[in-house]
Amino acid sequence: MAQPQSSSGTDGPIAAWGESVPLSPGDTLRNGLSDMTLSVTLLAHEWQVRVARHPGAREETAWHQWCDSALPEHDEGLERFARGNEAPRVALRPALADLPLIVRPNHPLHLPPGTDTTIYMSTLVWLQLMVGEDRRLMEVPVRQPSWTWMGADTMEGELCYASLTAARLEPDNLPRRPWRAMSAVRLRHEGDDYLTLDRFSFPAPIMPLFRQSEPGVDGAHSLWTPTLSIRCERDLATASLKVEATPPPEAGPCTALAPARQPVERNHLVRTMDRIFG
């Protein structure tokens, strides 16, 4: 188990995703994750959680985590939780979105007929704050995602989160950010003409999350989802979807970190498949 630092060093995370950090009363575990600052303070009878967001023009790439014995200077976004008898330890457990994501490539991507194309993308994660053995205090997205609508019209469909992607075709070009889960989406196009991919539904709630076994150069373990396979027999209307059991080989050795939010029921899968492309 990782030990908390008493200094305010900012050299990557103290603990890997899902690993707990022991705290003493008065300690604050601080996290700088992109635009969000998440501070967890342990007091004698309560947990104090402060979530502050300061959106910037560019998304940072490093996760700063440190522990000190001072109370945060501000009460912005403060929420208090009475303590039970749980052990004085806290962990950050990432999870995929609780709704499907409508992923739109920055520019439309045309897929030639009779080919397999794999695109690499990343999606934001939600952070579950776990205390004691396994008690969840709260859950927050690292960045507030935009809402969007997926459906044939504004009467039939469902609310989803919007996500933009560069739809990279080389996994090495995918920027590594600790609070983003990387995914490989394999598109098999069996039709006779070019298929234009201008958006698709990423079924985040039915996908588990994996963590790379070894940390990267930034000290954080990259997050990966299983490969998503989409097969178009003729056109977008005939697409079917399958969530593979493991992440792609490019992810390297991985361990399971969080199960899917929703068990994969056949009905749900069929519904998801109905709306892969809107």
Add this chain to the structure above:
Amino acid sequence: MPEWMTLETLGLWLRPLVWMALGLFLATMLGRMVERFGQGRLTRHQAVLFRRLVFYTVLGIAVALALQQSGFQIGVLLGAAGILTVALGFASQTSASNVISGLFLLAERPFELGHFIEVDGVRGEVVGIDLLSVKLRSLDNLYIRVPNETLIKTRVTNFTRFPVRRLDLPIGVAYGEDLEKVNAVLLALVDENPDCLEEPEPFIYLQQFGASSVDLQLSFWVRGLDLRRVRSDVMFAVKAAFDREGIEIPFPHTSLYAGQHSAPIPVAIHQHQDKP
């Protein structure tokens, strides 16, 4: 002790009362059980409907049994009830109309409990659907009873039927402004606000060349739940962005002329003039 107050006659009175009390208790319990069973499986509206159906059915059976225990002939009672119903029907046409309208509403289901509707110029959340009337709670917390007959006869607008709604904001800018820049500023505002849906896409219409301003309409989609808050947030953001970008929101102008076109109104100052 009066002659009629024997143990036998008391029993005759008590037995139906016990049946009624037992029926009431059983109906309440079963109704609650049905509602609890429906939580998560049925909508709030359906759960309440089933609870009432179970409650009145059980209570009706209990009343019938109680009457039978008292020595009443149910068949005779039903016959009498038929005649009574005709008589009452003439006397209470409005109530009967409301009851029948209520049945139609139950079948048609234009709204459910918890929906926000407008009917007959009144807006509110549906807090009760009964045989005679629908109860609304307005935004300023007024309790409003709308007869079912009114709901059948007049137009009803349901604001929560669909999960997403379009917001149309009228925005006026000065004639001297660069409309391309105004468009870009407004669309960027909507794009940056995560509560504004990315799809369907937001858009801007030029509505008209108004008396004092160029009138635009900024349209975007939001979740129905967020409507009022997002409307206010975006309007605050529009004002702040226009101030930042130096875009003028004009107010109505009135030009006064004194007889001659475009000539200024003559103003003269006279000294030592007696005050009126």
